[in-house]
Amino acid sequence: MDGYSFEIITGPMSCGKTEELLRRIRRCIIAKKKVKVISPDVDTRSKGDYIESRNGLWLDAIKVKHSIEILSRVKDAEVIAIDELQFFDSxxxxxxxxxxxxxxKIIGxxxxxxxxxxxxxxxxxLMCIATKVDKLHAVCMKCGCEHATRTQRLIDGKPADKNSPLIxxxxxxxxxxxxxxxYELPDVKGRSKALGLKLLQFNK
Ligand SMILES: [Zn+2]
Structure with a gap:
């Protein structure tokens, strides 16, 4: 046993998080480590018991509803990969x-x-207790720059306001x-304003 580690791969939608996770898992498999892959039961992107990156790579995964169940499912594993950490309970x-x-060794x-x-x-x-955090950027779908750090929600093609229902x-x-x-987060009346930079200002 090499000692513990907890690596987090984070960033907005479409930045390649799952692709990078799969790359790291494959290296652990080559190194003959016992690997278990966990995915939250709420993730609607992949329907079966597997995780899949947007470029089509995939690996079998154990679907878990409550995070406490992870402990009993990974007893014999040396490496535990967990996809979509944001969806698990506290x-x-x-x-x-x-x-x-x-x-x-945990990679999430x-x-x-x-x-x-x-x-x-x-x-x-989780990012506080991690031993390593990698923040990936995506390509901005509006201007094409390579520094996208936000996930824009669109409803019928328009930026969703902050009170739009979760489902x-x-x-x-x-x-x-x-x-x-x-990035845009319109107020309830639908007045569209780019709040991205405003959020960084101090309150008056
Ligand atoms: Zn942009």
Whole structure:
């Protein structure tokens, strides 16, 4: 056993997090480590018991509803890969701490910000206890620059306001990567303003 480590790969949608996770897992498999892959049961992107990157690579995964279940599913594993960390309940911080105490290597991915550009789930705490954090950027779908750090929510092609319901019925909902200049979060009345840079100003 090499001692514990906890690597996080984070960034907005479409920045290649799962692709990078799969690359690191394959290296562990080549090194003949016992690897288990975990994915939250709420992830709607992959329907079966596997994780898949947008370029079509995939690996078998164990679907888990409550983070506490991870402990019993990875007992014989040396390396544990966890996709979509932001979707797990808050026990995920204790679960990963315990796995680190047991000397395991954990590699996880997660969106650090939700569509409102607010910290997503337990990602802040997880990034604090991680031994390594890699922030990947995506290509901005609006201006084409390579510094997209935000995930833009669009409903029927228009930027979603911050009070839009978490689950949309009827409307055509999509997400795309945007840079801080192109990211938009309209107020409830639908007045579209780019809040990306404003969020960084001090309160008056
Ligand atoms: Zn842009």
């Amino acid at each position: 026990n995920i911080v204790k679960v990963i701490s315990q796995l680190m105490n047991e000397g395991k 991915t997660g969106l650090e910000l939700d569509f409102k550009a607010e910290p997503f789930g337990s990602m802040p705490e 949309m019925i009827g409307g055509d909902e999509t997400y795309e990567a945007r840079c801080i200049k192109c």
